Amino acid sequence: MQLNVLVLPGDGIGTEVTREAVRVLERVASRFSHSLKLTGGLLGGVAIHKTGTPFPDATAALAQDADATLLGAVGLPEFDNAPPSQRPERGLLGIRAALGVYANLRPVRTYAALIDSSPLKNHLVEGTDMIIVRELTGGIYYGTPRGIEGDSAVNTMAYSRPEIDRIARMAFELASKRRKKVASVDKSNVLECSQLWRKVVTEVAADYPDVELEHILVDNCAMQLVLNPRRFDVVVTENMFGDILSDEGAVLAGSIGMLPSASIGGKKPSGAWVGLYEPVHGSAPDIAGQNKANPLGAIGSVAAMLEYSFGLLDEAKAVTAAMETVLNSGRVTADLKPAGPPATTEQVGQAVCDAI
Ligand code: NAD
Numbered sequence: 604m605q606l607n608v609l610v611l612p613g614d615g616i617g618t619e620v621t622r623e624a625v626r627v628l629e630r631v632a633s634r635f636s637h638s639l640k641l642t643g644g645l646l647g648g649v650a651i652h653k654t655g656t657p658f659p660d661a662t663a664a665l666a667q668d669a670d671a672t673l674l675g676a677v678g679l680p681e682f683d684n685a686p687p688s689q690r691p692e693r694g695l696l697g698i699r700a701a702l703g704v705y706a707n708l709r710p711v712r713t714y715a716a717l718i719d720s721s722p723l724k725n726h727l728v729e730g731t732d733m734i735i736v737r738e739l740t741g742g743i744y745y746g747t748p749r750g751i752e753g754d755s756a757v758n759t760m761a762y763s764r765p766e767i768d769r770i771a772r773m774a775f776e777l778a779s780k781r782r783k784k785v786a787s788v789d790k791s792n793v794l795e796c797s798q799l800w801r802k803v804v805t806e807v808a809a810d811y812p813d814v815e816l817e818h819i820l821v822d823n824c825a826m827q828l829v830l831n832p833r834r835f836d837v838v839v840t841e842n843m844f845g846d847i848l849s850d851e852g853a854v855l856a857g858s859i860g861m862l863p864s865a866s867i868g869g870k871k872p873s874g875a876w877v878g879l880y881e882p883v884h885g886s887a888p889d890i891a892g893q894n895k896a897n898p899l900g901a902i903g904s905v906a907a908m909l910e911y912s913f914g915l916l917d918e919a920k921a922v923t924a925a926m927e928t929v930l931n932s933g934r935v936t937a938d939l940k941p942a943g944p945p946a947t948t949e950q951v952g953q954a955v956c957d958a959i
Contacts, residue, residue, distance in 0.1 A: 604637045604638070604913065604915070605637070605638050605640065606628075606632060606637050606638070606639045606640065606670065606671075606913060607640045607642075607668070607669050607670040607671075608628065608639065608640070608641055608642070608669055608670065608671050608672070608673055608908070609642050609643075609644055609665050609666055609668075609669035609671070609672040609673070610625055610641055610642065610643050610644070610672075610673050611643075611644050611645070611646040611647075611662065611672060611673070611674045611675065611698075612643075612649075612675040613646050613647040613648075613649065613674060613675040613676050613677040613678075613691075613694075613886065614647045614648040614649055614675075614676065614677050614678055614679050614691060614886040614891075615676060615678065615679065615885075615886025615887055615888050615891035615892075616675070616676065616884075616886055616887045616890060616891050616896035616948075617647070617674070617675025617676035617677065617886050618675055619675075619891070619892075619894065619896050619898070619948045620675055620676075620882060620896050620897075620898040620900065620901035620902075620948065621673065621674075621675035621901055622948075622949075622952070623898035623901065623902060623948060623949065623951065623952025623955070624673060624898060624901035624902050624904065624905045624952075625641065625673070626952050626953075626956055627902050627905050627922060627925075627952065627955050627956055627959070628641075628673070628905050628908075630955075630956040630959050631905070631909065631918050631921065631922060631959060634921070634959055635915070635917070635918050635921075637915075637918075642665055642668075642669060644661065644662040644665045644666070645659055645661075645662055646658060646662055646674065646677060646691075646694040646695075646698060647676075647677025647678065647679075647691035647692075647694045647695075647886075648677060648678065648679035648681070648682055648691040648886075650662065650691075650694060651682065651689065651691060657677070657689070657690065657691050657692075657693045657694030657697065658693065658694040658697030658698060658701075662694075662698070663697070663698070663701045666698055666701060666702055666879075667701070667702075670871055670873060670875040670877075670878075670912055670913070671875065671877075671878045671879075671880060671908050671912040671913070672698070672702070672878070672879045672880065673880050673881070673901075673904065673905065673908065674695075674698070674879060674880065674881035675881070675882075675886075675901065676881070676882065676884060676885045676886040676887070677691040677692060677694055677695055677885075677886060678691050678692060678885050678886040678888070679691055679886065679888070680888050691886075698879060699739075699866060699879065702866075702868050702877055702879055703868040703869065703877070704739065704866035704867055704868040704877065704878070704879050705738065705739050705740045705741075705766075705769065705770065705867075705868055706736055706737065706738065706739055706770055706773050706866065706867045706868075707736075707737040707739045707845065707849070707864065707865070707866050707867075708734050708735070708736055708737075708777075708864065708865040708866070708867060708907065708911065709734065709735045709737070709849045709852060709853065709862070709863075709864055709865075709883075710732075710733075710734050710863060710865075710903070710907060711731060711732075711733050711734070711735060711832070711852040711853065711855055711856055712731065712732045712733075712856060712923070713728050713729060713730070713731045713732075713855060713856055714856075714861075714926070714927055714930050715729070715927070715930075715931065716927070716930035716931050716933070717856070717858070717861070717930060717939065720858060720939070720940075721854075721855055721856065722854055722855075723829060723832075723855060727829075727830070727831070727832070727833075728832060728855055729833075730833050731832040731833050731835075731855055731856075732833075732836075733832065733835040733836055733837065733838060733852070734777060734781075734836075734837050734838070735838045735840070735845060735848060735849045735852050736770065736773060736774045736777065736837060736838065736839040736840070736845070737840060737841075737842065737844075737845025737846065737848075737849055738766065738767075738770045738839075738840070738841045738842050738845060739842060739845075739866065740766075740842075741761070741762055741763075741766045741841070741842060742760055742761070742762060742796070742841045742842035742843055743758050743759065743760040743842065743843050744842050744843060744846075745761075745842075746758065746759030746760055746761040747759055760794065760796045760841075760843075761796065762796045762799060762800060762841065764799070764803055767799065767800050767803040767804065768803055768807060769869075770839060771787070771803060771804045771807040771808075771839060772807055772810075773839075773867065773876075774787070774837050774839035775807060775808065775810070775811040775814050775837075776811075777837050777911070778811075778814045778836055778837040779811055779813060779814050780910075780914070780916060781836050781837065782836040783813055783814045783815060783836070784814065784815050784817070784835075784836035784837065785804075785808070785814055785815070785816050785817070785836070785837050785838075785839060786817045786818075786819050786824070786835055786836075786837070786838045786839070787800070787801065787804045787816065787817070787818050787819070787839050787840070788819055788820070788821050788824045788838060788839070788840035788841075788844055788845075788848065789801050789818065789819075789820065789821065789840070789841070789844075790820060790821050790822075790844070791818070791820070792820060796841070797841075800841060801818055804816070804818070804839070805818075821840070821844045821848070824838070824840075824844075824848060825847070825848065825851060828848065828851050828852060828855070829851070829855075832852075832855055838852075853883065858897065858938050858939055859883060859884045859900070859938075860882070860884055860896065860897030860899060860900050860936065860938045860939070861897065861899050861900055861903065861939075862882060862883035862884070862900050862903070863880070863881075863882055863883070863900050863901070863902075863903030863904040863906065863907050864880070864881055864882070864883050864904065864907070865878055865879070865880050865904065865907040865908070865911055866878065866879045866880075866881075867879075867911060867912075874914075875912045875913055875914075876911055876912050877912075878907075878908060878911055878912040880904040880905070880907055880908040880912075881901075881904055882900030882901045882903070882904055883900060884900055894947040894948050894949055895936060895937055895945070895947065895948065896936065896948045897935070897936040897938050897939065897948070897951065898936075898948050898951055898952050898955075899926055899929075899930075899951065899955075902922065902926060902952070902955055903922075903923070903926065905922055906919045906922035906923050906926075907919070909922065921959050922955070922959065924958070925955045925956075925958035925959045926955055928954075928958040929951060929954045929955050929958060932954065934946040934950065934951070934954060935951060936948065936951055
């Protein structure tokens, strides 16, 4: 298969973790005989330095041409007081909008070697493996009217059938390649938006007879995530509920350096989902340039790319299994508090490649 990937290392540790993620992608391509076309581009502070803008037109064009984009992180302390349009973070919003990515996917997976760093009791969290699918471009964060007038304020939650239909289909497609379970989260006992959400999700479910659908109220879901996270496979929900639940999900897995994310849009003519893959963490100026950053969030983002954009499940599993091997070896970066001397970013990347 041809894998056509744009790489945007960005700033700070973004460049370091992306270097390792790319090495892993190259290793997967050679091990599974795929042809890999990598293109490099500028985003964030580095783009401001070189072109005067955080999201150059050339980067937008490259992103349109690629099947998937791998992003490191953006942000440099020297821009902390710059106007919003001249901040590296504006590049992130720019590329998300340009790609039209309307779904944010957060895989939540616990690794045996990290189980003690979860805030939950080991027996509760062990074996957790879910994806939270959050609608990213609608709902109360975007609805109008909105504003504050004197002592009154208003926000509007609004959803339309097409917005719900497309995110529901994404959830069902993901579930059909996993354990075939979708939990749709809403507040249909109170909100009309949620009543429409539930109706449309139920209708979409009819097209996926092999996937089991469960509706769950958001307050109950928040509770179930800590009581029994293993019961979930794919969780789909609207923007604000997803914002809150995905952070709750994130802490189940431990260190921020471990967490991958994927933002997905429509399908390319090739059948690949348009996708932007990045670790959840930022550019970490405090450890940048020291070969200390944990690259596993970025490497996990490669696994997500292989699974969601290219449908390469065996390849994605090979990456996550290699990550697990490295975690079990104990040769990990300082943030994971290894018993012995910490490994460098490069050593962890190399160890993952060796394990694939
Ligand atoms: P951060 O995620 O960069 O760092 C928070 C803490 O976690 C730091 O102590 C850092 O050393 C540690 N850390 C983060 N990633 C790590 C890794 N892979 N391995 C080991 N330790 C890791 O968040 P911050 O300090 O609030 O922000 C720094 C800059 O990054 C800011 O400019 C911010 O705007 C930007 N940022 C960008 C993104 C993004 O690109 N998606 C996300 C968050 C923050």
